[in-house]
Amino acid sequence: MHYDLATPVTEAAVRQLRINDTVTLQKRLFGIRDATQIALFDRGRTTRLDLAGHAVIHTAPNVRKVEPCADHPVGYAPVCIGTTTSMRMERFTHPLMKDLGVRIIIGKGGLGPASLTAFAELGGVYLAIIGGTAALETTWIEAIEDVDLDDLNPESLWQFRIRDFGPLLVAMDSHGGSLYDTVDRAARDRRAAALAALHVAR
Amino acid sequence: MTLRIDPARVEEAAKDLYVRALKMLPPDIKRGFDALVARETDATAQSVLGVMVRNIAVAERTDNLLCQDTGIPIYNVTIGRDVVVDGVALKAAIRKGCERATREYPLRSSVVHPLTRRNEHTSCGEGIPVIHVDFSDGFDGLRIEMIPKGSGSENNSWLRMAVPADGIDAIKRFVIDCVLDAGGKTCPPTIVGVGVGGTADLCVHLAKRAATRPLGTHCADADGAALETELTGAVNMLGVGPQGLGGDATAFAVHVELAATHITMNPVAVNMQCHSARRASAHFTETGVTYGF
Numbered sequence: 001m002h003y004d005l006a007t008p009v010t011e012a013a014v015r016q017l018r019i020n021d022t023v024t025l026q027k028r029l030f031g032i033r034d035a036t037q038i039a040l041f042d043r044g045r046t047t048r049l050d051l052a053g054h055a056v057i058h059t060a061p062n063v064r065k066v067e068p069c070a071d072h073p074v075g076y077a078p079v080c081i082g083t084t085t086s087m088r089m090e091r092f093t094h095p096l097m098k099d100l101g102v103r104i105i106i107g108k109g110g111l112g113p114a115s116l117t118a119f120a121e122l123g124g125v126y127l128a129i130i131g132g133t134a135a136l137e138t139t140w141i142e143a144i145e146d147v148d149l150d151d152l153n154p155e156s157l158w159q160f161r162i163r164d165f166g167p168l169l170v171a172m173d174s175h176g177g178s179l180y181d182t183v184d185r186a187a188r189d190r191r192a193a194a195l196a197a198l199h200v201a202r
Numbered sequence: 203m204t205l206r207i208d209p210a211r212v213e214e215a216a217k218d219l220y221v222r223a224l225k226m227l228p229p230d231i232k233r234g235f236d237a238l239v240a241r242e243t244d245a246t247a248q249s250v251l252g253v254m255v256r257n258i259a260v261a262e263r264t265d266n267l268l269c270q271d272t273g274i275p276i277y278n279v280t281i282g283r284d285v286v287v288d289g290v291a292l293k294a295a296i297r298k299g300c301e302r303a304t305r306e307y308p309l310r311s312s313v314v315h316p317l318t319r320r321n322e323h324t325s326c327g328e329g330i331p332v333i334h335v336d337f338s339d340g341f342d343g344l345r346i347e348m349i350p351k352g353s354g355s356e357n358n359s360w361l362r363m364a365v366p367a368d369g370i371d372a373i374k375r376f377v378i379d380c381v382l383d384a385g386g387k388t389c390p391p392t393i394v395g396v397g398v399g400g401t402a403d404l405c406v407h408l409a410k411r412a413a414t415r416p417l418g419t420h421c422a423d424a425d426g427a428a429l430e431t432e433l434t435g436a437v438n439m440l441g442v443g444p445q446g447l448g449g450d451a452t453a454f455a456v457h458v459e460l461a462a463t464h465i466t467m468n469p470v471a472v473n474m475q476c477h478s479a480r481r482a483s484a485h486f487t488e489t490g491v492t493y494g495f
Contacts, residue, residue, distance in 0.1 A: 060270070065308075079267070108445060110446060128447065131389040132257070132269045133253055134268065135257050135264060179448070180385065182448070187442050191378060191379075198433070198436045
């Protein structure tokens with residue numbers, strides 16, 4: 001099933017999503033990274049941006065400083081915006097959802113069991129984007145609308161205006177489903193066969 | 203005839219190579235994609251590989267970077283016979299070129315102080331860029347290879363000091379377990395680089411050299427080359443697939459580099475290269491500078 005969702009989204013909109021569904025996002029997306037979340041959740045810093053019901057993407061973009069204008073309201077033009085490995089930020093999923101009201105996390109490589117629990121309890125979802133395809137991803141971003149915590153640049157809290165952002169794959173849902181768990185279990189089940197092919201005892 | 207290397211030209215090349223590497227995927231990697239697409243049997247994996255191939259075309263069409271991760275800059279310098287170069291000036295020029303690429307393009311500086319996490323926005327810092335200098339016989343001029351090494355794959359690096367009694371089985375088992383643990387975090391399909399032998403530091407260095415070697419090249423040692431073939435087959439039986447979402451295409455290849463080791467040692471290291479397996483090179487000869495991969 002494919003969904004076209006404009007952010008912010010409701011809990012019901014997120015709970016209808018199941019693994020292997022696809023989603024294209026419209027309107028607004030926030031960029032966060034390791035340092036952003038360390039600042040917000042370990043160091044007690046706050047943001048004036050409202051992330052309630054929104055989607056965040058694990059990113060730290062390449063940007064160019066320009067004179068602020070209608071197209072670039074905060075003086076940043078996008079150069080290349082992609083996605084980083086999510087798993088390093090596993091412990092921030094719960095506070096992102098609980099404290100800031102985030103509903104959708106976009107990343108690559110998947111998140112772990114704590115995130116899956118948070119998605120089920122609080123109503124959230126993980127959308128897989130294809131890592132390393134930033135040139136394509138950049139074409140889905142219209143503008144950098146706002147930025148906060150910019151002393152952390154490039155790991156600032158970015159607000160992007162997006163159009164037809166996707167399709168993205170629902171890889172973890174609010175019903176306990178995780179494509180990463182499924183693939184990992186199947187791969188570990190094949191370990192013995194791979195070792196046998198290498199003439200190695202388990 | 204003696205070739206004199208002008209540091210100013212090295213600086214320009216170091217700058218150009220960083221941007222070039224970030225934008226243009228080497229032809230051997232593109233062919234690697236073709237081969238994976240041709241034999242992939244999983245529908246999701248086919249679609250994931252399709253997006254990756256499309257991204258390469260979009261990067262070329264829009265003259266953009268392939269991936270947002272500008273990586274840790276690595277410069278491998280190979281110097282042939284009859285080359286006169288001021289080594290100190292060469293290293294300074296590479297550093298300056300790397301810094302200028304970052305400021306002038308501008309590129310995201312992905313390099314921070316390891317304790318303060320301060321980013322100087324130069325892609326440089328203590329010991330960074332990594333610069334390796336080596337010498338080669340039967341080679342004309344001077345070659346600089348630039349590799350922007352992404353962190354998704356680099357964060358999945360391992361060293362195991364196995365013992366001789368564990369034998370080659372320990373090496374094989376270790377590689378399989380590293381690929382399983384990496385899952386989708388390394389941005390597969392990857393080039394799995396395996397270092398075998400040497401000292402602890404040399405073993406890890408060999409793994410990096412293996413991971414960044416062009417596809418279609420083989421370990422110079424016949425036993426190492428045989429191990430590459432065997433491991434490539436086994437790794438692609440696991441079904442991790444592109445992005446860890448399942449499928450046949452877990453790795454383009456497993457590459458092995460080896461060095462002699464101590465009678466009491468059996469070290470093995472794994473370093474991975476993501477599907478955005480970027481590199482660029484500049485070759486300085488009497489006729490000028492030629493850019494390639």
